[in-house]
Amino acid sequence: MAIHEDNLAFATIEELAALLAKRNISPVELTVLFLQRIDRQNSAVNAFLTVTAELALAAARRAEKAFSRKRGASRNRNPLLGIPVSLKDNLWTRGIRTTAGAKILRDFVPTADATAARKLFDAGAVLLGKTNMHEFAYGITSSNPHYGDARNPWACDRITGGSSGGSAAAIAAGLCVASIGTDTGGSIRVPSALCGTVGLKPTFGRVSVFGTVPLAPSFDHVGPIARSVPDAAILLGLIAGRDPLDPTSSARRVEDFRGALDKPLRKFRLGRPHEHYWKKLDSEVRRLAEAAVRDLEKHGAVVREVSLPHLIDSLQAATDISLAEATHGHQAAGFFPADAADYSKEVRQRLEAGEQITAVKYLAGLDVRKRLLAEFDAAFQDVDAIVAPTAPVPAPLIGADNVVIDGEEIGVRPALVGMCRPANFTGLPAISVPCGFTREGLPTGLQLIGRAFDESTLLRIAHAYERTHEWGQRHPRL
Amino acid sequence: MAIHEDNLAFATIEELAALLAKRNISPVELTVLFLQRIDRQNSAVNAFLTVTAELALAAARRAEKAFSRKRGASRNRNPLLGIPVSLKDNLWTRGIRTTAGAKILRDFVPTADATAARKLFDAGAVLLGKTNMHEFAYGITSSNPHYGDARNPWACDRITGGSSGGSAAAIAAGLCVASIGTDTGGSIRVPSALCGTVGLKPTFGRVSVFGTVPLAPSFDHVGPIARSVPDAAILLGLIAGRDPLDPTSSARRVEDFRGALDKPLRKFRLGRPHEHYWKKLDSEVRRLAEAAVRDLEKHGAVVREVSLPHLIDSLQAATDISLAEATHGHQAAGFFPADAADYSKEVRQRLEAGEQITAVKYLAGLDVRKRLLAEFDAAFQDVDAIVAPTAPVPAPLIGADNVVIDGEEIGVRPALVGMCRPANFTGLPAISVPCGFTREGLPTGLQLIGRAFDESTLLRIAHAYERTHEWGQRHPRL
Numbered sequence: 001m002a003i004h005e006d007n008l009a010f011a012t013i014e015e016l017a018a019l020l021a022k023r024n025i026s027p028v029e030l031t032v033l034f035l036q037r038i039d040r041q042n043s044a045v046n047a048f049l050t051v052t053a054e055l056a057l058a059a060a061r062r063a064e065k066a067f068s069r070k071r072g073a074s075r076n077r078n079p080l081l082g083i084p085v086s087l088k089d090n091l092w093t094r095g096i097r098t099t100a101g102a103k104i105l106r107d108f109v110p111t112a113d114a115t116a117a118r119k120l121f122d123a124g125a126v127l128l129g130k131t132n133m134h135e136f137a138y139g140i141t142s143s144n145p146h147y148g149d150a151r152n153p154w155a156c157d158r159i160t161g162g163s164s165g166g167s168a169a170a171i172a173a174g175l176c177v178a179s180i181g182t183d184t185g186g187s188i189r190v191p192s193a194l195c196g197t198v199g200l201k202p203t204f205g206r207v208s209v210f211g212t213v214p215l216a217p218s219f220d221h222v223g224p225i226a227r228s229v230p231d232a233a234i235l236l237g238l239i240a241g242r243d244p245l246d247p248t249s250s251a252r253r254v255e256d257f258r259g260a261l262d263k264p265l266r267k268f269r270l271g272r273p274h275e276h277y278w279k280k281l282d283s284e285v286r287r288l289a290e291a292a293v294r295d296l297e298k299h300g301a302v303v304r305e306v307s308l309p310h311l312i313d314s315l316q317a318a319t320d321i322s323l324a325e326a327t328h329g330h331q332a333a334g335f336f337p338a339d340a341a342d343y344s345k346e347v348r349q350r351l352e353a354g355e356q357i358t359a360v361k362y363l364a365g366l367d368v369r370k371r372l373l374a375e376f377d378a379a380f381q382d383v384d385a386i387v388a389p390t391a392p393v394p395a396p397l398i399g400a401d402n403v404v405i406d407g408e409e410i411g412v413r414p415a416l417v418g419m420c421r422p423a424n425f426t427g428l429p430a431i432s433v434p435c436g437f438t439r440e441g442l443p444t445g446l447q448l449i450g451r452a453f454d455e456s457t458l459l460r461i462a463h464a465y466e467r468t469h470e471w472g473q474r475h476p477r478l
Numbered sequence: 479m480a481i482h483e484d485n486l487a488f489a490t491i492e493e494l495a496a497l498l499a500k501r502n503i504s505p506v507e508l509t510v511l512f513l514q515r516i517d518r519q520n521s522a523v524n525a526f527l528t529v530t531a532e533l534a535l536a537a538a539r540r541a542e543k544a545f546s547r548k549r550g551a552s553r554n555r556n557p558l559l560g561i562p563v564s565l566k567d568n569l570w571t572r573g574i575r576t577t578a579g580a581k582i583l584r585d586f587v588p589t590a591d592a593t594a595a596r597k598l599f600d601a602g603a604v605l606l607g608k609t610n611m612h613e614f615a616y617g618i619t620s621s622n623p624h625y626g627d628a629r630n631p632w633a634c635d636r637i638t639g640g641s642s643g644g645s646a647a648a649i650a651a652g653l654c655v656a657s658i659g660t661d662t663g664g665s666i667r668v669p670s671a672l673c674g675t676v677g678l679k680p681t682f683g684r685v686s687v688f689g690t691v692p693l694a695p696s697f698d699h700v701g702p703i704a705r706s707v708p709d710a711a712i713l714l715g716l717i718a719g720r721d722p723l724d725p726t727s728s729a730r731r732v733e734d735f736r737g738a739l740d741k742p743l744r745k746f747r748l749g750r751p752h753e754h755y756w757k758k759l760d761s762e763v764r765r766l767a768e769a770a771v772r773d774l775e776k777h778g779a780v781v782r783e784v785s786l787p788h789l790i791d792s793l794q795a796a797t798d799i800s801l802a803e804a805t806h807g808h809q810a811a812g813f814f815p816a817d818a819a820d821y822s823k824e825v826r827q828r829l830e831a832g833e834q835i836t837a838v839k840y841l842a843g844l845d846v847r848k849r850l851l852a853e854f855d856a857a858f859q860d861v862d863a864i865v866a867p868t869a870p871v872p873a874p875l876i877g878a879d880n881v882v883i884d885g886e887e888i889g890v891r892p893a894l895v896g897m898c899r900p901a902n903f904t905g906l907p908a909i910s911v912p913c914g915f916t917r918e919g920l921p922t923g924l925q926l927i928g929r930a931f932d933e934s935t936l937l938r939i940a941h942a943y944e945r946t947h948e949w950g951q952r953h954p955r956l
Binding site: 320321324325327328331332354355356357358359360361362363364367 | 798799802803805806809810832833834835836837838839840841842845
């Protein structure tokens with residue numbers, strides 16, 4: 001192979017699509033390269049639970065045929081054709097084991113594809129395998145007692161974040177090009193921040209959740225994890241849209257998210273919430289996030305403070321509602337309490353806690369949700385997006401229960417969920433984009449939260465910021 | 479007055495509108511007649527909690543001016559102009575006390591009108607007063623410890639049914655022409671069946687609930703109570719439609735419900751549920767309802783059996799959900815537990831029971847709701863409406879805790895709510911139309927449940943049935 005492996009393993013969808021279109025490399029060669037890398041390096045990060053090598057090679061051969069049918073210089077209008085990807089293991093894949101990181105589902109082989117998965121397959125993407133995750137997506141570390149912990153490629157004694165930890169780790173380690181994850185309380189954005197990838201939680205209803213193992217249905221979102229903002233835009237455009245199989249999916253028009261990035265971004269307004277987001281931050285996270293805001297100002301941002309007073313109440317309300325929804329879902333599926341012994345203690349205790357939530361507390365939580373959404377709506381009269389860190393700390397050590405911020409101990413879970421959950425609670429779109437490395441060499445993430453169904457603006461701002469940094473050129477050495 | 483009082487007191491909106499248009503009577507004369515009747519007879523039935531005599535006369539004078547502006551033979555296109563009506567006392571009336579039958583609201587004077595009330599006022603209807611009801615609409619008898627029990631005009635030792643008991647009793651007793659009520663678990667239909675009026679619970683979202691004291695928001699409906707099906711159609715057409723003040727109100731086009739009644743009804747299909755509705759019935763109710771079905775067959779109905787297996791589960795699920803929603807609402811309003819001592823024991827106990835419902839039970843109930851709605855949808859592939867009695871018994875005695883059906887004791891509340899609640903749970907439209915008198919001389923009601931937003935079909939079937947009987951000519955003697 002003439003091209004250096006790193007130039008392929010850490011390339012974006014767009015770069016690889018160009019190489020594939022020019023026949024500089026074939027889909028089969030690319031797939032073999034990634035399968036070999038997984039073979040060599042997955043044990044270091046435990047990013048993949050299932051590697052679908054044979055199916056991947058077959059898909060690569062089909063992509064190869066599709067390329068050879070494309071005669072002449074016709075531009076490749078399907079950038080996913082022949083691109084090796086992964087899927088979080090709570091997205092159904094027909095004929096391929098889908099564990100959701102749970103012992104209870106160790107033998108579950110779906111008879112249908114998740115809609116997002118099917119759309120990727122229809123576009124000719126090559127599935128390398130299913131990625132590790134927090135059990136049932138019900139946790140934020142991706143430490144997994146049943147299948148082994150996902151480990152952060154930047155420091156293998158640290159968590160990837162979760163619950164889509166395997167997806168972010170696989171991209172960061174150059175074991176796949178892109179992935180699809182799910183996000184109920186930060187599960188796309190937190191691992192993206194902690195592993196240095198781009199993670200987008202779309203607007204509620206933007207992407208079908210058909211064929212995902214549900215966690216808390218009014219919080220659950222499917223979205224892309226990628227190496228760059230344009231890649232996330234491409235993936236979102238592919239998986240978005242109304243799906244008859246998901247009654248909560250929206251019939252909103254799916255824009256050309258990738259195309260929107262080429263329009264110049266001039267003046268835009270960013271809101272810094274007075275409450276919650278910028279209060280308790282690790283000093284390195286604060287330094288990098290503040291620098292990012294200054295960078296955004298250089299790119300045309302007018303930054304002002306906005307107020308979202310119900311943010312504080314919303315953290316408990318969102319916890320109450322999601323606890324109840326998760327327990328209800330596991331009861332309705334027949335897993336809980338029937339298979340209680342097969343859960344990790346952590347998830348079992350959370351399901352038990354969900355049984356204790358009263359309906360009036362649940363309904364009071366829905367009132368808080370409405371009030372918070374009204375406050376965000378009001379803020380969006382004045383600003384185009386909210387800016388905040390994605391996580392208040394870089395990746396904690398595996399097994400740590402607490403992190404220390406400003407000398408104060410705080411649980412890993414509330415710390416990592418806290419800044420992401422509001423966008424799940426309100427259904428507003430939110431993106432995490434790499435925001436530089438701490439002095440220890442750990443990645444951090446900058447979060448942008450936008451108006452409902454206005455992912456385009458988030459992607460454009462994130463891309464404007466991303467373009468001025470070379471962080472994507474830095475790769476972990478496993 | 480040349481026209482006999484009974485011909486006016488028991489006339490329909492349509493009949494009175496014709497007399498008013500022809501100047502056979504004036505709005506002020508009509509209003510005075512009804513105010514005098516209320517003065518003489520309200521003490522027998524306790525239908526009105528507040529009589530707004532001065533405001534009524536002022537409105538009648540305004541209507542009189544509007545009539546005199548209408549020169550020549552121009553047909554009256556606003557049938558409500560000058561018509562004396564009442565409103566259930568849980569509909570806000572600006573400047574007029576609105577108690578919701580509750581001691582807690584004894585001094586509550588709203589600063590805005592309920593949307594349904596405002597639409598009536600805008601049409602020139604004359605408000606005679608606010609009608610008695612079950613405390614906070616949270617009961618099915620209209621027995622009221624704070625303001626006295628509503629009494630059935632057909633037998634004053636019997637309940638009116640509830641919670642809109644005063645509205646139905648006022649119409650039945652000739653104390654107003656029509657009324658607007660609310661229906662959370664049969665509260666429009668049950669008093670209509672027990673007092674011999676027509677009561678329509680529209681589709682959820684069809685009529686704005688803005689300005690009603692809420693009970694269980696996902697079950698609450700505003701709708702007409704009237705002397706005839708055409709009157710109910712006229713009122714529905716007036717109060718229906720999207721309301722920016724009620725985000726749950728639907729933007730569906732409001733049809734000409736009254737006009738639809740003039741189209742001939744030929745063949746139509748009625749479904750008799752296999753489950754629940756036709757099982758436990760008082761023998762007189764059964765005799766009259768079976769006769770009504772035979773009458774409908776004579777009018778072109780093809781009657782077939784339909785199956786709604788989740789009906790049984792739905793009764794408990796609906797109870798759980800509405801208990802929780804009611805308690806949440808009273809907590810959010812600050813009434814409960816702060817003013818616990820000011821509730822009747824019955825309502826207080828129900829609010830306490832609502833505190834005990836868990837969120838997972840609430841969510842499981844929502845699943846049952848979806849399944850039941852799917853079963854109704856499937857049934858409506860085969861039939862145009864479901865037919866059933868409205869209540870399994872005629873009006874019970876005031877103070878009775880139980881009724882006896884087939885030798886079995888059953889609580890008054892589950893008996894009266896049981897056949898109505900499914901339409902609240904699913905949001906499907908349902909009408910109760912008089913169905914003849916028991917040998918004891920008590921009215922009964924026939925219920926028709928229809929497709930979402932297809933009130934027209936219900937009204938047409940009810941009207942075809944109603945036209946062939948003279949029950950509207952029979953009046954109670956107080």
